[in-house]
Amino acid sequence: MSHPATMQRAAAALQKHGYRITPQRTMILEAVFETDAHITADGLFEQVKKRYPHISFSTVYRTLELLRDSGIVTQTDLGGGRWQYHPVDKAHHHHLICQGCGTVVTAPEELLSSVQRELSEEYGFDAIMTHYAIFGRCRNCR
Ligand SMILES: [Zn+2]
Ligand SMILES: [Zn+2]
Numbered sequence: 001m002s003h004p005a006t007m008q009r010a011a012a013a014l015q016k017h018g019y020r021i022t023p024q025r026t027m028i029l030e031a032v033f034e035t036d037a038h039i040t041a042d043g044l045f046e047q048v049k050k051r052y053p054h055i056s057f058s059t060v061y062r063t064l065e066l067l068r069d070s071g072i073v074t075q076t077d078l079g080g081g082r083w084q085y086h087p088v089d090k091a092h093h094h095h096l097i098c099q100g101c102g103t104v105v106t107a108p109e110e111l112l113s114s115v116q117r118e119l120s121e122e123y124g125f126d127a128i129m130t131h132y133a134i135f136g137r138c139r140n141c142r
Contacts, residue, residue: 006033006089010072017070027052028063032073038084074131078104091131100141107134 010029011021019025031048032039039047045060064085067073074091078084079099094112096105112129119125 006087010067010070013070013072014066017066019066019070024052024055024059025063025066028060029067029072032064032067032085033087036090038076038078038086040082040084042082044085076131076133078133079135086131088130094132094134096138097133097135098138098141099135100137103138103140105138 007026007029010033011026014021014025028044028048031044035044035047041057041061041064044064045055045057048055048060064073064075068075068085071088073085073087075083075085076091076095078095079097079102092109094107094109096107098104109130112132116127116129119127
């Protein structure tokens with residue numbers, strides 16, 4: 001097991017949300033944590049399949065959904081029509097994505113902290129603002 005502390009925290013989060021820790025969920029979790037980049041459900045499926053050829057795509061997809069609901073992974077639309085998954089621990093940043101040339105700039109998490117504060121103060125709304133993708137035009141394309 002590659003990241004014992006991270007795995008333990010993830011297992012605790014799953015249990016807190018009422019999900020059991022099954023061997024399949026454990027191995028999908030491990031695969032998610034082994035990936036440093038964002039990963040799609042397809043990409044994760046390919047990775048997990050190498051070690052566990054009998055796993056189905058729907059198992060991987062459903063597991064990703066419950067990892068998202070338990071606050072273990074982020075699910076972000078970074079363009080291209082596919083969700084990208086990223087462990088919450090590694091997702092303290094945002095992406096500025098140019099729709100003209102496709103350039104992606106990484107911005108610090110604090111970028112949206114004033115919005116988050118305002119949502120809390122004005123609307124009493126506790127927004128989860130980890131790992132956002134903001135689409136628009138870069139300096140060269142505008
Ligand atoms: Zn990211
Ligand atoms: Zn551009």
